[in-house]
Amino acid sequence: MVNEKNSDNYQELTEARKDYKLHLTILVCIVIAEYIGMLTVNLYGITIVFMPLLYSLVLAIALYLAKPVKWITDKQSNKASTIMMLLIGPLLAKLAIASGQNIQIIFNAGPAILLQEIGNLGTIFAALPVALLLGFKRESIGMTSSICREPQMAVVIDTFGFNSPETKGFFTVFLIGTVLGTPFISLLASVLAHVIPLHPYAYGMACGIGSASMNAAAVASLCAIFPSATVQLEAFSGMANLLSMVTGMYVYILVAIPLTEWLYRKLEPVISRILFKKENKKIKD
Numbered sequence: 001m002v003n004e005k006n007s008d009n010y011q012e013l014t015e016a017r018k019d020y021k022l023h024l025t026i027l028v029c030i031v032i033a034e035y036i037g038m039l040t041v042n043l044y045g046i047t048i049v050f051m052p053l054l055y056s057l058v059l060a061i062a063l064y065l066a067k068p069v070k071w072i073t074d075k076q077s078n079k080a081s082t083i084m085m086l087l088i089g090p091l092l093a094k095l096a097i098a099s100g101q102n103i104q105i106i107f108n109a110g111p112a113i114l115l116q117e118i119g120n121l122g123t124i125f126a127a128l129p130v131a132l133l134l135g136f137k138r139e140s141i142g143m144t145s146s147i148c149r150e151p152q153m154a155v156v157i158d159t160f161g162f163n164s165p166e167t168k169g170f171f172t173v174f175l176i177g178t179v180l181g182t183p184f185i186s187l188l189a190s191v192l193a194h195v196i197p198l199h200p201y202a203y204g205m206a207c208g209i210g211s212a213s214m215n216a217a218a219v220a221s222l223c224a225i226f227p228s229a230t231v232q233l234e235a236f237s238g239m240a241n242l243l244s245m246v247t248g249m250y251v252y253i254l255v256a257i258p259l260t261e262w263l264y265r266k267l268e269p270v271i272s273r274i275l276f277k278k279e280n281k282k283i284k285d
Helices: 002-017 020-035 050-065 074-102 104-109 111-132 139-142 150-160 165-195 200-206 212-225 227-284
Strands: 039-043 045-052
Touching: 020 050, 039 212, 050 165, 111 139, 111 227, 139 165, 139 227, 150 165, 150 227, 165 200, 165 212, 200 212, 200 227, 212 227
Parallel strands: none
Antiparallel strands: 039 045
16 A cells, blocks of 8 residues: 555656656746845835745746646646655755754753744644634644744644645645745834834844745845844844744744644634534524
């Protein structure tokens, strides 16, 4: 049974590798996105930054939805999912090396450094009930157990499997974060910097949430607001982002996933009953 499954996966991967039209289309999207580069928009004193990652994703979706482009269909979408498994390998290796090389930072900083991960745990309590109320089941575990960026991707796939509901939920938020995350955090950093009078360095550290693209977008907005502190902001945000990626992996494995699953077991039956009663009431009405 396992051998047959491995054989099917190998055949799917072989077919995906030979789809040169798909590879060429993605390459064109990436080249166009990189050629556009990072765009900075000033809106009523608030700086919003758009990253190339956003353009490439939008272009790929546009080609997928465009009727004249007949060589990008649901079949190519499934092939892209298969290739994703192969491309994740170097990313996992990079994250593992980064975690191993910087493990001493955690010991030197002490337990206090883990406090910045409390924000990630907050997403569980705030977002999980909302996801369940929207009708999601096991997908909500992958959606709400983290900010759904690259470091957590490795853990979700390894823990639940690539085709699991948890991983599908994770990638849903991952894609939404790619499209909306960079402009949102750029706008958020700009607004908070104007509204709440904290030290610029505090905002610089707050940008390090464990996502390279979101970190770059937020820092670019802050640098536009505090040009004299550009170097310091980049240093603080870079270190905070590194610490978030390194410590976030362990917090996610040891705390976030078990906490999300525990809360899911407690809330899912209750919310399911509420939704079931509402559905029956609508049918009777």
